[in-house]
Amino acid sequence: MDIGTVMNTMRDPAGVPAHPVLFQGLMILTWVFHIAFVHLTMGAAALAIYAFHRRDKGEYWERLSMALTKVAKVGVSLLIVLGVAPLLFTQVIYDPQWYASNVLSGRWAIGFIFTLIIGYCCWFTFYYANHEGAKKHAGVYAWIALALFFLDGLIMHALSYQALLPDQWMNWYAPGGIVDTSGSALHAIQWPRYIFIMSLSLPAVGVFLIAYAHYFASRADREQEYQAFARALGQRLATWGFGVSLVPMLVWQFIQPSASGLMLHPVGWLLVAALAAMLVWMKRLTAATHGYLPVLGGLGVLAVLALWREVVRVAHLKPFGYDITTYTVHVDWPSTLLFFSTFVGVGGLVGGFYLTLLYRSGRVQGLYTAERSVARLGTAAVAILVIWIAVFLAYGITIWVRNSFV
Numbered sequence: 001m002d003i004g005t006v007m008n009t010m011r012d013p014a015g016v017p018a019h020p021v022l023f024q025g026l027m028i029l030t031w032v033f034h035i036a037f038v039h040l041t042m043g044a045a046a047l048a049i050y051a052f053h054r055r056d057k058g059e060y061w062e063r064l065s066m067a068l069t070k071v072a073k074v075g076v077s078l079l080i081v082l083g084v085a086p087l088l089f090t091q092v093i094y095d096p097q098w099y100a101s102n103v104l105s106g107r108w109a110i111g112f113i114f115t116l117i118i119g120y121c122c123w124f125t126f127y128y129a130n131h132e133g134a135k136k137h138a139g140v141y142a143w144i145a146l147a148l149f150f151l152d153g154l155i156m157h158a159l160s161y162q163a164l165l166p167d168q169w170m171n172w173y174a175p176g177g178i179v180d181t182s183g184s185a186l187h188a189i190q191w192p193r194y195i196f197i198m199s200l201s202l203p204a205v206g207v208f209l210i211a212y213a214h215y216f217a218s219r220a221d222r223e224q225e226y227q228a229f230a231r232a233l234g235q236r237l238a239t240w241g242f243g244v245s246l247v248p249m250l251v252w253q254f255i256q257p258s259a260s261g262l263m264l265h266p267v268g269w270l271l272v273a274a275l276a277a278m279l280v281w282m283k284r285l286t287a288a289t290h291g292y293l294p295v296l297g298g299l300g301v302l303a304v305l306a307l308w309r310e311v312v313r314v315a316h317l318k319p320f321g322y323d324i325t326t327y328t329v330h331v332d333w334p335s336t337l338l339f340f341s342t343f344v345g346v347g348g349l350v351g352g353f354y355l356t357l358l359y360r361s362g363r364v365q366g367l368y369t370a371e372r373s374v375a376r377l378g379t380a381a382v383a384i385l386v387i388w389i390a391v392f393l394a395y396g397i398t399i400w401v402r403n404s405f406v
């Protein structure tokens with residue numbers, strides 16, 4: 001039996017509840033937010049450590065280190081939460097590839113969770129220790145955490161990349177004909193792809209610092225000089241970062257398998273052009289440019305990257321006869337409706353309320369009193385949560401009663 005037939009047989013016989021392209025689109029979209037927080041966290045953590053070791057060069061470095069330690073602390077939790085959505089969508093349309101890859105490196109897939117927990121605990125230790133006049137040895141925890149986060153990124157990369165190489169699965173499963181069920185190896189790493197994706201952490205913290213300086217500009221209790229320091233540093237990091245990331249991106253582009261046609265694919269080159277455009281823009285950025293615009297530009301780059309990863313995946317799997325559009329569809333309107341209303345209602349409204357509240361309250365010095373519009377948004381968020389819980393329970397109970405008693 002050829003591996004293409006194996007993959008199609010391994011699909012979930014229950015099928016998917018709506019057209020597969022819908023899940024593909026959602027997977028691309030939601031991954032952008034996951035990787036944005038991966039980049040912000042890694043960039044903020046690395047700069048927090050660098051600034052920690054430069055504290056004797058000035059008070060601003062110490063302040064920056066403490067601020068970025070907090071950013072990375074929150075960033076880890078958000079990258080985890082935001083990783084769940086693309087993980088679910090991958091498992092819906094690419095379940096044969098994702099599970100095969102995870103099983104082939106089972107110890108790493110499980111080790112990923114433990115290393116993430118240990119890394120996060122180390123970062124918290126650093127966070128508690130990183131205050132004015134902190135002892136130098138506190139930095140050790142931060143280094144361990146950063147190393148473990150990079151390892152987790154590498155595991156994620158290997159799991160993603162191994163899923164694209166089904167013709168090698170049998171060699172990994174039974175090298176030389178002898179079955180190896182240990183799952184103890186990371187079988188395939190494409191270094192340029194991994195280094196490129198991780199290198200984007202550098203410009204990410206750069207554009208973040210530009211937005212950070214803009215955000216606190218309205219606060220009288222924040223020194224103008226500190227904001228100017230953060231903005232100038234951000235601009236330098238963003239310029240350098242986009243420049244540096246172009247190198248592994250070009251290498252990745254030129255090592256694409258020649259038969260796949262990926263080397264000349266327009267989306268790959270669009271990504272190269274987007275990086276180059278950001279580099280030029282960041283270099284020429286003036287004080288007149290709104291501080292949030294570079295973040296929007298960065299998100300645009302990530303959207304092209306997310307699309308490019310999917311183009312690469314489709315091109316790798318096509319020769320084996322794997323095409324998501326042939327996935328069995330069993331349309332299930334109630335669950336699709338529940339999903340989208342949760343996405344828009346709970347995700348949009350409740351998430352939107354939290355974001356608005358945090359954004360507004362941080363711009364005010366001292367106690368924040370919610371404006372009328374924010375208070376109304378809060379009431380609407382509570383109402384939608386109550387409705388959501390009621391619908392969720394009613395739906396579940398109806399199905400349970402129907403299946404058990406009718």
Ligand code: HEM
Nearest residue numbers: 038080083084086087090149152153156157160193197309
């Ligand atoms: C410090 C922790 C993490 C880091 C540094 C990280 C980094 C990465 C990187 C670099 C990729 C792209 C790999 C590639 O395309 O070659 C990726 C993909 C992905 N990550 Fe994470 N990640 C982390 C944690 C998580 C967690 C906790 C989840 C899930 C809850 C998650 C879900 C995903 C998913 C679903 C993908 C896409 C897989 C695919 O499309 O095949 N990640 N991550």
